[in-house]
Amino acid sequence: MNAPNASGWKPGTPVQDHNAMAGPDTVTGNRALMLEEPLIFEIGNTETTGVDLPEPTGGANRLGGLDRSEKIGIPGLSEPETVRHYTRLSRQNYGIDLGFFPLGSCTMKHNPRLNEKVARMPGFADVHPLQPVDTVRGALEVINELAFWLIDLTGMHGVAMSPKAGAHGELCGMLCIRAALEARGDARKVVLVPESAHGTNPATAAFAGYEIEDIPANSDGRVDLDALKSRLGPDVAGVMITNPSTLGLFERDLKAISDAVHEAGGFVYCDGANFNAIVGKVRPGDLGVDAMHINLHKTFSTPHGGGGPGSGPVVLSEALSPFAPLPYTARTKDGVVHLVEEEDADAFSEEHFGGVMQSFGRMTAFHGQMGMFTRALTYILSHGADGLRQVAEDAVLNANYILRSLEDVLDAPFGHSGPCMHEALFSDKGFAEDISTLDLAKALIDEGYHPMTMYFPLVVHGAMLVEPTETESKATLDQFITALRSVADRARAGDESLKTAPHYAPRRRLDETLAARKPILAWEEPSPPAGTPTMSEQGGR
Amino acid sequence: MRYLPLTDADRSAMLEKIGAPDIDALFSDVPEEARLDGPIRGLPMHASEMAVEKHMRRLSKKNLAASDAAFFLGAGAYKHHVPASVDHIIQRGEFLTAYTPYQPEIAQGTLQMLFEFQSQVAHLYGCAVANASMYDGSTACWEAVAMASRIARGKKRKVVLSGALHPHYAEVMKTMAKFTDDEIAHAKPAMQASPDTDGLISRIDDNTSCVVVQYPDILGRVNDLQPIADAAHEKGALLIVVNTEPVALGAIKSPGEMGADIVVGEGQSIGVGLQFGGPYLGLFAVRDPKHVRMMPGRLCGETQDAEGKRGYVLTLSTREQHIRREKATSNICTNSGLCALAFSVHMTLLGEKGLRSLAMENHRLACIAADKLAEVPGVSVLNDAFFNEFTIRLGTDARAVVRKLAKQNVLAGVSLGRLYPQHDELSDGLIVAVTETSTEEDIETLVSALKEVLS
Numbered sequence: 001m002n003a004p005n006a007s008g009w010k011p012g013t014p015v016q017d018h019n020a021m022a023g024p025d026t027v028t029g030n031r032a033l034m035l036e037e038p039l040i041f042e043i044g045n046t047e048t049t050g051v052d053l054p055e056p057t058g059g060a061n062r063l064g065g066l067d068r069s070e071k072i073g074i075p076g077l078s079e080p081e082t083v084r085h086y087t088r089l090s091r092q093n094y095g096i097d098l099g100f101f102p103l104g105s106c107t108m109k110h111n112p113r114l115n116e117k118v119a120r121m122p123g124f125a126d127v128h129p130l131q132p133v134d135t136v137r138g139a140l141e142v143i144n145e146l147a148f149w150l151i152d153l154t155g156m157h158g159v160a161m162s163p164k165a166g167a168h169g170e171l172c173g174m175l176c177i178r179a180a181l182e183a184r185g186d187a188r189k190v191v192l193v194p195e196s197a198h199g200t201n202p203a204t205a206a207f208a209g210y211e212i213e214d215i216p217a218n219s220d221g222r223v224d225l226d227a228l229k230s231r232l233g234p235d236v237a238g239v240m241i242t243n244p245s246t247l248g249l250f251e252r253d254l255k256a257i258s259d260a261v262h263e264a265g266g267f268v269y270c271d272g273a274n275f276n277a278i279v280g281k282v283r284p285g286d287l288g289v290d291a292m293h294i295n296l297h298k299t300f301s302t303p304h305g306g307g308g309p310g311s312g313p314v315v316l317s318e319a320l321s322p323f324a325p326l327p328y329t330a331r332t333k334d335g336v337v338h339l340v341e342e343e344d345a346d347a348f349s350e351e352h353f354g355g356v357m358q359s360f361g362r363m364t365a366f367h368g369q370m371g372m373f374t375r376a377l378t379y380i381l382s383h384g385a386d387g388l389r390q391v392a393e394d395a396v397l398n399a400n401y402i403l404r405s406l407e408d409v410l411d412a413p414f415g416h417s418g419p420c421m422h423e424a425l426f427s428d429k430g431f432a433e434d435i436s437t438l439d440l441a442k443a444l445i446d447e448g449y450h451p452m453t454m455y456f457p458l459v460v461h462g463a464m465l466v467e468p469t470e471t472e473s474k475a476t477l478d479q480f481i482t483a484l485r486s487v488a489d490r491a492r493a494g495d496e497s498l499k500t501a502p503h504y505a506p507r508r509r510l511d512e513t514l515a516a517r518k519p520i521l522a523w524e525e526p527s528p529p530a531g532t533p534t535m536s537e538q539g540g541r
Numbered sequence: 542m543r544y545l546p547l548t549d550a551d552r553s554a555m556l557e558k559i560g561a562p563d564i565d566a567l568f569s570d571v572p573e574e575a576r577l578d579g580p581i582r583g584l585p586m587h588a589s590e591m592a593v594e595k596h597m598r599r600l601s602k603k604n605l606a607a608s609d610a611a612f613f614l615g616a617g618a619y620k621h622h623v624p625a626s627v628d629h630i631i632q633r634g635e636f637l638t639a640y641t642p643y644q645p646e647i648a649q650g651t652l653q654m655l656f657e658f659q660s661q662v663a664h665l666y667g668c669a670v671a672n673a674s675m676y677d678g679s680t681a682c683w684e685a686v687a688m689a690s691r692i693a694r695g696k697k698r699k700v701v702l703s704g705a706l707h708p709h710y711a712e713v714m715k716t717m718a719k720f721t722d723d724e725i726a727h728a729k730p731a732m733q734a735s736p737d738t739d740g741l742i743s744r745i746d747d748n749t750s751c752v753v754v755q756y757p758d759i760l761g762r763v764n765d766l767q768p769i770a771d772a773a774h775e776k777g778a779l780l781i782v783v784n785t786e787p788v789a790l791g792a793i794k795s796p797g798e799m800g801a802d803i804v805v806g807e808g809q810s811i812g813v814g815l816q817f818g819g820p821y822l823g824l825f826a827v828r829d830p831k832h833v834r835m836m837p838g839r840l841c842g843e844t845q846d847a848e849g850k851r852g853y854v855l856t857l858s859t860r861e862q863h864i865r866r867e868k869a870t871s872n873i874c875t876n877s878g879l880c881a882l883a884f885s886v887h888m889t890l891l892g893e894k895g896l897r898s899l900a901m902e903n904h905r906l907a908c909i910a911a912d913k914l915a916e917v918p919g920v921s922v923l924n925d926a927f928f929n930e931f932t933i934r935l936g937t938d939a940r941a942v943v944r945k946l947a948k949q950n951v952l953a954g955v956s957l958g959r960l961y962p963q964h965d966e967l968s969d970g971l972i973v974a975v976t977e978t979s980t981e982e983d984i985e986t987l988v989s990a991l992k993e994v995l996s
Contacts (some may be wrong), residue, residue, distance in 0.1 A: 040657050040889050049895030053625060053977070056901035060908035064763050064926025066793045069899075073664045076892015083626050086654070086886055090635035093650035097634025103643070110544055111638050114590050120628075123601025126616040129818030130955045131605065132947040136814050138603030139817045145600075152584055164676035164819065165875040169860070175720060203862035203872035212867045249571040281568055286575045297875070301544075305631075305642035306651035307839065309676070309820030325716070341963035342712065361716030364711040365617055365679035365807075366818025374822025384587035386578035387542045393564050394547050400567055401555045419559075419567040445647055453643075456863070473546035474555060500847065505646040508847040512645075514841055515844035515856040519833065523660040523671045 003342040033507055037088040040522040044075030050082050057310070066256040094450045100472060102402075104423045104453035104465025105246060106197065107276045107298035112382065115301065115375035124374045129366035130410055133339055139370060140337040143329045146377040150294060150315055153388065155273075155285025158321030160314045160328065162368035166273060167200040169293025169312025170240075172325060174208040174430050176291055176316060177238050177267045179323040183363055186265065188237035196247055196457040201240045201271060210237060213246040217459070220417035221247045225256055232264035238290070242271035244278065244421035246457040247414050248399065248465070258288025267291070267320065275299045276469070277396055277422035280389030290317040296369070300376035311372035322356045323362045339367070394470035395422045398477060402466055405481045413460055422469070428462025432494025437462035440491050442501035442509060446482040542587055578835045596703040607815060609950065611983040611990075615930045615974025616759065616955035617678065617707050617785045618818065619810045621899075622978055627812050627886045631879055639877070645854045648845075651878065651952070652853035653943075655841035655985070658885040665888075666792050666804040667797025668826035673839040673855075674881040675823025675873065678785055678807025679713045682753065684837040684871055685803045689751035690723060691835055691870065692779065697750035701778075704728040705736050705758035707785060708960045714753070721860045723750075729964050732934075734925040736764050743773040749778040751803075756782050756796060757789055760923060761930035761972060770800025779803060785813055787824070788976075789928040791893075791900030804828070804947045812887030813880050822880035834860060837871030899977060903929035907975040910984045914973065917988060922969070930974040932957075935990065936996065942994055951990045994995060 014200050026182065029036045044430040052195055061067070065168075075083060101108040119125060126138055147159045163169035174191070182190055191205040194215045202212045213231070218224040223241060239261055245252045251257070258268045270292040284292050296302045304310075316324060327341040333354055340348045342362070349357035383391060396419070403424035411429035414420075419492040428437045441451035441464070453465040468477060490498055502508065547555075553566070561567055570578065588596075598799035607620050614620070631637065635650060641653075642648030655673045675681040686700050700723050702711055711727050715973055720723045726744055730740065731737045734756055745752055752773045757763045766782060773780045782796035784806035796804045808822035809815075825838060833840075834857060842856035862869040891899060907929045914933055915922045923932040939956035948955045958971035975984070 007678045013616070017855070039653070039660075041660065044892060046890065046893035047983075050626075050890035053895060053898035056898060059905055061927065062908055062911075062924075062926050063793050063904065064765075066763055066765060066926070068794050070788065070794075070798065071947050072791070072795075072896065074661055074888060074891075074893045074896060076895055077889050079624070079626055079890060082886065082889050083630065085889070086630045086631070086882075089650040089653055090630070090633045091650065092647075092653070093639045094644070094647040095635045095638035097638045101638075101640070101839070103640060105671040106640055108638075108640060112544055114594060116632060116637075118597045118601075119596065121598060121601040122606035122608060123604035124607050125814055125816055126606040126620075126880045127604050127817045128607055128612075128620065128815050128952070129618055130616055130959060131607075131952060132944050134944070135605035135947050135952070136817065141600050141603065142597075148689060149584070152581055155960075162703065163968050164680065165873075167872045167874045168676060168680070171872060175716075178720060179853055185675070191935055195622050198874075199862040199869070200874050202867035203869040204866035206869075207720075207872050209722075250568075252570045252572065254547075255572060255575065265831060277620040278571070280573045280581060281577055282575050283577070283581075286574065287572075292650065303637045303879065304640040304646075306636055306639040307673070307878030308875040309877045309880055357847045362709060362712040363680075364713060364819075365675060365689040365707065366821075369658075369819040371820050378593055381585070381588055381593045381596060382544070382590070383542065385584035387545075387587040388743070389577075389580050390542060390545060393567075394545055394552075397547070397552060397555055397564060398557075400559045400561070404559045404629065418570050419561070424573060441644070442646070450647065451644055452937045454559065454709070457904035471544055471546065473790040474551040476546075492822075506649050507646045507852040510645045510846050510852045510854050511844045511856050515854045516859075518841075518855060520606070520843040521656075521659060521833065521840055521856075522663045523656070530908065 026433045032421060035088050037085060039523055040075050040077060040085060041409035044077045046073065046075055046256065048076040048078060050077055050079040100476050102452050102466045102468050103450060104467040105273055107467060107469055108304065109301055111301055112379060115378045117330050119371050119374045119377045140329050140339055142373055142377055143367065144331050144337045147329065150313055153279055154292060154315045155283030156315035157318040158316045158324060160316065160324040162325055162364050162465040163312040163314055164364055164369060165308060165310030166312045167204060170200055170316045171207060173269050173291030173293060173361050174204055176320040176323040177269065178208055180320055181237055183358065187331045188235055190236050192231060192236060193238040194241065196245060196459045197240060197242055198246060198271060198273065205240060215239065221249055221369045221414040222251055223257060225253045227538040228257060229260050231258060232266065232426065234265065236266045237270055238267035239266065240269040240271060242274065244274045247415060248420040248423040248425050249417055250421055254287045262288065273298060274422055277392055279392045280385065280525055281392045290320050294370045296376040301379045302372045302375040309369060309372065311369035322358055322362050325361060326359045327367055348392055351443040391470045398468040398470060398472060399424050401477060402468055402481065406484060409485050412488040422514050423465055423467035425460060426464040427460050435491045435494055435498055437464055439498040439501060440487055443487045443498050443500040444483065446504050447487065449480060546638055548944040571655060573684065583642060609953045611950065611986040612952045613954045613973045613975060613979060613987060614952055616865055616960065616972050617807060617869060618815055619786055619793030619974060619976055620978050621788065621810050621976050623812055623814055624890050627883050630886050631883050636882055637879065639665055644856060645852065646801055649852060652841050654882055654966050656843060656853050658881045659841060661885060661888045662824050663826055665787060666826045667795025668804055668828045669830045670833050671824065671826035673835055673841050674876040675825050675838050676877060677819065677821035677823045678783065678805065679710045681805040681825045682710050682783050683717050685805045686751060686753065688803065688835050688837060689779045689781060693750040697748050698722065699724045699726060699748045699750065701744045701749050701752045703741055703754045704729040705730040706753055706755045706757050706783060707758055708782065729961060730760055732923060732967065732970065736762050738764060738768060742769060745772055745776050745778055747776055749776055750958065751779040751781050753781045753783060756784055757786060757928050757930065761927040763793055763926045763928060764801040766796060766801065781805065786929065788900050788903055791896035792928060808884045812883035820877060820880055822884055824875045827874050838873050839876050902977045903975065906979055907931065909981065910975045912986045914982060917992050917995065921964055929976055933971050933973060935969045938968050945994050946990050948989055951987055953987055955992065
């Protein structure tokens with residue numbers, strides 16, 4: 001891996017002479033492979049198109065007199081220009097394919113390309129959600145097959161497949177809880193959430209109409225069971241707990257917590273964002289969880305895509321399953337998978353579920369993220385029950401390896417709390433006074449890495465959350481550890497050059513305050529100097 | 542296992558470094574009685590790429606792909622040709638395997654694309670500002686209603702939905718409103734040639750926070766929204782316009798031009814494909830920049846770097862859950878980034894010229910189809926005006942007809958019985974969508990198959 005190449009340079013050899021690297025400025029602003037790219041609004045125009053379509057003939061018109069006569073203002077490019085524009089933009093992005101991306105709590109694992117191939121099979125990609133059911137039996141089987149895997153892997157009773165992302169799944173789970181409480185005439189008002197929870201948890205509970213109260217943590221970072229117990233009562237609808245937690249710790253007392261919450265008449269929502277650490281090792285259903293969303297884009301490797309689409313099926317306990325949203329799929333004794341929508345929900349429930357189903361309604365127009373289901377099922381079948389267990393073991397092994405290889409140079413506030421799960425948490429304690437977590441993160445960019453999650457969880461000062469995932473080799477981890485040790489040393493020593501990092505990225509540090517103070521959120525044609533014809537008067541470029 | 546690079550030798554060396562005797566020691570915090578002692582029984586073990594592909598291909602073959610049929614389904618999802626370069630670009634690893642651009646210095650590709658996307662959507666909708674996308678049209682629609690409620694500061698609780706709003710969207714509104722105490726006023730669509738604008742206006746009162754209208758509507762009808770906007774504004778309510786077919790806006794006036802305050806929609810038509818309903822692309826825009834800080838979802842904005850070079854960042858995040866927690870404008874975290882990229886690439890390939898040509902080609906074919914279908918005995922066309930989708934009445938249960946035609950590989954449309962099972966009087970309605978992918982031969986196939994079934 002570190003063998004010198006013909007020039008004598010080898011990976012990992014620090015660049016010593018900065019002046020030797022810095023060349024003259026270029027006319028274009030480009031630097032060889034680092035290419036500047038204007039906006040489509042600056043290089044395209046409204047008369048250019050990259051598709052061949054018949055010119056409008058001015059024939060029949062039944063638009064009701066609503067013809068769009070004003071200019072729309074969307075620029076076009078030819079196909080070669082389009083491909084080049086987006087290819088050049090892509091090269092200003094960091095992705096898992098390019099390197100190590102240890103963004104804590106996001107599970108940035110390798111995205112197998114078989115998944116992409118399968119999702120593009122015409123029988124999956126080119127099917128309309130409202131086709132007659134007899135023409136989409138395979139699609140329903142995919143949903144049902146994935147549903148069964150998710151139920152078996154979590155030890156739960158049922159699953160709602162339609163939520164579109166993790167936060168949408170959280171909402172689904174909380175709405176199931178509220179519906180279950182309302183069904184028994186119980187109007188509880190409070191949901192308990194630990195301070196370390198992801199911001200979506202309190203936001204979701206508030207959206208579902210609940211008041212939020214914090215759950216205190218004990219000294220090793222876990223939920224304080226006694227404090228929780230003393231807060232439970234007839235006004236508490238439930239708790240939202242992340243397990244493994246955002247501190248990277250397994251909540252040892254989860255079963256006792258669940259028992260206490262159930263005893264008090266509440267429900268347990270588990271944020272399943274970190275399921276990757278325990279898949280195949282322990283089942284949330286065995287710990288008393290009532291609802292848990294699963295981010296298919298984390299544990300089950302569907303691509304993150306620069307910020308979605310995600311997919312957030314929610315597994316449910318027997319008590320909550322009857323309230324799952326419509327539509328849902330169900331396989332009956334004859335082996336047929338049915339699509340249950342508003343139309344036949346009551347009759348279907350009567351015939352097959354003894355009439356217990358009382359869905360809280362519909363959360364989205366169609367059946368959920370089918371394109372993610374095909375990818376996730378492909379991934380699950382590839383790994384199988386044995387491979388998924390190995391996934392969790394390797395993810396946890398990699399994280400502990402990072403934790404124990406760095407805790408002498410970075411403060412690990414919960415290093416004493418036992419092994420970590422899938423992610424290692426550090427704080428900025430020990431940094432020189434004017435050096436921040438942000439500075440360290442930006443210096444990691446210069447070293448060729450995507451930084452870890454910064455300043456989350458909020459309960460740790462200057463938090464750095466490192467999640468390596470199982471798809472990284474030991475060699476990759478060793479190189480990262482070397483880089484992070486070096487940057488941590490510089491942070492402790494107060495190296496001023498950290499404060500101006502990154503130095504080698506396509507952009508230097510960006511001014512986020514300026515962006516928020518004077519928001520420019522859409523392109524506007526610059527006003528030309530007086531007397532100059534505008535672009536439209538010139539007829540385009 | 543092909544996705545796991547660690548070797549057994551690596552694992553041993555790493556455990557030694559950690560100081561753990563074996564892997565189970567790392568799971569010692571899991572209560573022993575809950576620990577699984579091996580792979581979960583009854584589930585299959587790992588499988589080769591070839592075996593998995595074969596299994597999935599077998600499942601895919603049980604579906605009738607739209608391209609293998611004469612295809613006329615719409616009602617919220619439309620089949621359009623997606624240029625090959627779109628799929629190539631969205632599969633570049635730098636886009637596909639990136640995440641939300643939390644580190645803008647190494648995410649300018651995603652960020653500049655989002656800025657361009659927001660600008661394209663704003664122009665398309667006739668609005669000032671669009672966000673970086675939502676899950677899909679139906680959830681974007683609910684977020685718009687929630688935003689209108691915030692603007693009314695909870696003092697106005699009534700949400701007036703047009704009867705011709707997609708019924709699944711209306712169901713989403715009703716579901717969510719159960720938990721937020723908004724009062725949803727909804728009716729079934731009136732089966733008439735033009736939408737019942739007067740009826741809708743009469744339902745707006747001083748307690749109305751917003752009016753939600755679909756354009757073109759669920760039956761494919763298009764009408765001037767300005768009178769509705771005026772009536773809503775007179776009562777201090779916002780007009781939310783929902784568009785499920787963005788291609789239409791290459792032919793008909795934008796909602797912003799007619800006074801819509803919030804415009805939301807489904808962007809799937811451009812670049813994304815059918816995918817059995819998801820992932821899709823929620824579009825969200827506001828006409829007046831003063832409403833920007835009330836918007837849900839991620840926003841990308843222009844700024845400068847330390848050397849004064851132009852660059853882009855996520856901005857106005859003080860609205861969002863990771864800062865505001867329970868006081869956030871929405872619980873949304875992930876958006877639909879890769880679908881936004883597909884939309885943006887396709888829209889760049891089209892440009893205004895291509896979008897207009899595409900829209901008029903859709904309209905031309907739809908007019909041909911409407912005329913030919915009107916000649917089928919027993920069939921009447923409902924709409925006065927339409928874009929690429931219209932409703933026909935068959936005088937018999939349309940669901941049964943759709944099922945019969947599907948057996949001949951003719952996917953004739955979406956029956957109103959499927960969408961409004963509780964309203965028998967709508968059951969003879971069929972929504973027919975005609976896009977550039979429907980050839981005149983396909984239209985002939987539909988017409989003759991329908992003739993045969995109805996005779």
